[in-house]
Amino acid sequence: MIKKWNKAIAVLLSVSILLPVGSHMTYAASKYVVLEAQWEDGHIDHVQTLLKDGVTYGSLFSFGGKASLHWTMENEDTAVLSGSKKRIVVYMGSSIAEVDGQEVDMGREPVWYISHLYVPIKFLAAALDGEVSGWDAKSGKVTLTGLHNYNDTFYRSLWGYTYRIQSEEGNLEITNVRTGKRDTIPLGIKDINVNTHHLTIDFEATSKNLLIATIVYSDRKTGAYDLYTLVFKNQGLIRKSIAHGLTEQIERIRPDGKIQLIDDENIRVIEDGTGNVLEVNAR
Incomplete structure (x- = not known):
């Protein structure tokens, strides 16, 4: 039964x-x-x-x-x-x-x-x-x-913080997950179109505890890209650089441990740990 x-x-x-x-x-x-x-x-x-x-x-x-x-x-x-x-x-x-x-x-x-x-x-x-x-x-x-893809928000998380870029604002929002405190860093990456461009957010820690955040916004057809580099010390922003229309890869951390920040006119070499500018070279 x-x-x-x-x-x-x-x-x-x-x-x-x-x-x-x-x-x-x-x-x-x-x-x-x-x-x-x-x-x-x-x-x-x-x-x-x-x-x-x-x-x-x-x-x-x-x-x-x-x-x-x-x-x-x-x-x-x-x-x-x-x-x-x-x-x-x-x-x-x-x-x-x-x-x-x-x-x-x-x-x-x-x-x-x-x-x-x-x-x-x-x-x-x-x-x-x-x-x-x-x-x-x-x-x-x-x-x-x-x-079409209509993605307009990009997230990454690291060490208890969220990093978010909304295409309409063009800024980087950093939020402390525990406290909810939010900081906004203007970038100007507006009207992001994921159908024609690719956006990535990556992180790299230096040997002396600086955090380098790199945002790459690249053209899918040409491969040319805009590079946004942010340097943080104890979660506070100490350096920022923006370079447009790059076609070659840029070495952010040199073999000697120094950091290179590139913008539209110059390359700044800064010291690991302190963030002090050691030299400025024209591009």
Whole structure:
């Protein structure tokens, strides 16, 4: 008898996994198709999506996450993808969506299916500033190209501090995790575009306990980069330099232990430990 109940429960569980639930759920797919998403920054995702009544649908929240947008349900009928540079709103039961404040007809209503919210892929590609560029009838493969990433905040953590750059502000915010105290260092890296540029934040400790933070903002096509170098002593900023349009790698710590700071006109050589300027050389 127990074995029979176990089998019955297993069947019910398997059915519950396959069937959507909720007031807006629907039977969405006749089959899966393969989706190749090519992003403007060069990387490619292969995602499975759904085909319903001859229309290919993609997961709104999955693509939103890959585009660095935050997703939320404002209420049970309204789903939102948002960032500082992009806002997409879709409504259950309506083919009319909003993209950056403008109404757009998706052609079909959104569909809930197994915990995912699906929208027509043609709409989704256009909303992410890309397009449907190919469809292979034989394999069922759909190709999207030119999709944008809207990442506008960059984080790093080290020794109990968080380092954050927001593209709209262009400053480096340093926050003490324990106390919440925040310091702001102006950098001027505004309107960061991760589709055309690459931004990294790295750290290096010297032998005499100075901390060097380097921020590199590089052009993906040309390789030219802007270099922001910050030197900290006991968590306080003592030196800062900014150089634009570099094409060669710069040695920050020389073999003799001295530190090189480069800006648009000069190279300053500073002493490890004290941060004192030892010499200034023209570039």
